Amino acid sequence: MKPHLTRLELRRLQPGQQLTSGGIHFERLANGDGRFTVNIMVDRVRIHRVVGLESEGVTLTQAECLIERLRTEARASRLSLPKGRKVALGFSMAADDYLKRLEASQGRNMGKKRLHIARHLKPFFADKSLSKIEKFDLQRYAKQRRENDAVPGTINREFATLLHLYKRAVEWGWLVKVPFEIPRQKEENRRMVYLTSEQISALLSAAKADRRWEIYPFTLIALHTAMRLNEILSIRRADIDLTRRIIHIPQAKAGARDQPITVELADYLRGVLAMDAADQTWLFPANSASGHTVEIVQAFQRVVTAAGLNPREVTRHTLRHTAITHLVQSGVDLPTVQRISGHKTLAMVARYSHQNGEHIQAAMEQLQNRITQELHRPQKSLTGT
Template sequence: MPRQFSKLNRTKMRSMRAGEQITEHGITYTRLADGDGVFAVNVMVDRRRIHRSLGRESDGVTRTTAEEFISNLRADARAGRLNLPKGRKVSLTLKAAVPQYISKLEQEGGKEISRKQRRLELALIPFFGEKPLEQIQTFDIERYKKHRLSTPILSRKVLKAGEALPLNSAATVNRELATLSHLLNKALEWGWISERPAKINRLQEGNGRIQFLSAEQADALIEAAKADQNIQIHPFVLIGLRTGMRKSEILSIQRQYIDIDGRTIYLPNAKAGPRTQPITPSLADYLAAYVETLPPGTPWLFPSPAALAGHTVDIWKAFKRCVQSAGLDPKQIVIHTLRHTAITHLVQAGVDLPTVKRISGHKTMIMVERYAHQSGAHIAAAMDKLDKRLKMNSA
């Protein structure tokens, strides 16, 4: 049944003066100084506030135009609800879904929850926040990529005159897209949506060389760490270089999970899932002695009573100091370089890639294969062996 308008009718609209407004049934008509009029709508549809300026009367916009616009909005909303899973009455926006998503991940024992939450809050919600999950389309994903690649990195760095903040990298955007993809997969699994709405294509990342330390540079860094004022940086660097473990994995090591005799460390919260990390004999001997120096009763290998987690979570300042003391460039050598160094030297020592994968904790062989191409020396040596063998057999 058509709505009845008692205020927004032709007679009252014609008698309006410049600057006056009439609002009724979500439609607003404003008289302009030049005598023209503008129509706008402001309505709630499926718990979403929709505010649009529709245009001037002189351009052919009428009250009927506004009524039809609202009617179409509600028709689209009804059509959207037809595609919702059984039991849902209203579309779930990304912003509304995030708290429920994080809560359910915590209940399920999900991985990297804090990182996912940070990406959602800082990047994905500002862009997709009011968008219903089932309406996120591939076109929206492509717009998001373009937007993020042109957005400066959030940084506390003090800029020099004329210096601009660096932009987000393809790797950063891909991690954000991975979080969105995971949320959509879970939304489908939990019955929030009836089908996955968008195809998410990742950006192509650069295939630059992986930075790693030579054996001499690694030794210099270990010596610098041994002499540093921070007593935790030496075991941290040593573990990183002798295992290839990630920063968060090293700092969250629990004493109860160190098996000196078995030469392993159990990692219940590793990035790719729980795993048992092998360690070298020399590192096992070192850890046996180091554990004896820890405060009695502490469960952590790197305790920090002031930290909310109970253990150290940031060791960058001490690491940077050691890098500089070792005569290395802190712009090139970062904490993750320890992991790159350990894995690269395993590959160059001739260890087969499946074993390297087992030691490094990578999810896929593809990631490990990247290390096989970082230095041609070990490959050239292998080809020399092949050449000698074939020459010997043909002699």
């Protein structure tokens, strides 16, 4: 018969021996010290925690008190659940349901949300109760992501997905309130990278030669429109109007808009559409939940490298920066740039006017020429003589 976990039995254990009872596990270590851990199921979620060592003052009573506290907190959480819920909802299950509901209601930026949840949020938070995740957990998440070389901006975008999930959870009655504040990561105000004409040519050549067919049209569309990644990958054939030279974007970041396109891009898309099956819905079809391609990270990095560029500096968003920067440097007025880029405010577009000094210097030269002309122009006498 297995002995009960009592103080007497614990004292009798020899190094290497261990006992488990009532969710408490005790192990006598090789140095004679003893280590307490607890392993219990609470509201369908397994909780495994190291309580501590005997040499640190940890006792059997403290381990028993920890189990009671965890169960008491679970009971308190059940009392504060929204009406109709009996068991706290785990993060993984909530995330899956969240994506299904957004998909059904044609939520925006679904590709990014699915990516954030599948690759990072679900693996980290797993089945932890949705109501038990707090700011400290988010700080640990940010620390782990930084250790994996994620930049602050990337972490902030993942937190944006997390916060959106929680706001919807409150709206749908899963939670009473959002239980934390987002620990926003400080982002460096770094100079935006954009491509020169020569680099654009090299990138397009590399994209055309790549084994993945989507990468060339994606790159061409981005450079000719300044559209965002998700906007491009989710283009429907029916939303392309070659006569008016526009692509309708029903779920853009700042609201639905008609995206102007260049003559060259219109000619290219005319050829692509002619080769596609007439009943094809998406410009970039794929065997995915959405029906279209949602990510091209590896292919784009491969193309950037083949073009002789640095994949750590040149990202997919660099194409958008490039298109907008070249518009500004060409002398296009900022309101028109805003109309093309789809930015919410003019202030967001104004950032691009400071990315390179060439067009600014050209403007200053024009000012200088005007002033110089005025200085050398014969002056009229104030007396009229």
